[in-house]
């Protein structure tokens with residue numbers, strides 16, 4: 001495919017890619033390209049069908065006065081605020097929607113004491129920040145700690161690690177013992193997967209690392225520390241490895 005055409009945001013690739021402009025008829029729409037909403041005449045746009053050269057998906061775009069987009073964003077923000085109030089009521093009246101926390105608070109606190117760092121200390125080197133453990137609270141995700149615009153879901157991280165530890169233990173009695181280094185990699189992924197944004201919306205992927213650290217502004221959680229802590233606490237060191 002020649003690299004010909006304008007870069008446009010492809011909703012499937014979720015990035016700007018070269019997209020060919022096509023007639024709307026290619027997307028099964030009428031040929032006309034100038035549209036408006038009869039009950040909102042200011043919402044008038046120029047329609048194009050676009051074909052992404054990366055993923056070949058076909059989508060429609062609307063060339064429109066940007067102020068309409070600003071209005072959309074303001075409305076979205078407003079709607080989110082209204083829903084936030086409703087969500088509080090919905091969850092408080094339906095306990096089954098809230099995760100039952102089975103990780104003891106002391107364990108969650110110890111995890112934070114052993115993994116939290118502060119990166120702008122006057123010494124110039126990162127220092128451990130055990131006092132963060134005082135800030136743990138219970139959200140619908142279970143034990144949670146906020147770091148600026150993100151929340152680390154420490155209860156979920158430990159809980160998912162415990163499932164992994166149990167797989168390791170089951171393996172040891174079926175003669176199928178994993179290497180500790182492989183277990184550690186899996187634990188690290190569970191820790192990196194337990195982060196939410198400031199709306200308490202858990203990220204679908206894994207939080208990025210800087211060295212061994214998930215950086216939250218000047219704060220961090222060291223995922224190596226986290227995996228080592230879980231392994232040390234789990235007692236699996238007592239198992240006999242070949």
Ligand SMILES: [Zn+2]
Pocket residue numbers: 010011012013014017052053054055056057
């Ligand atoms: Zn695409």
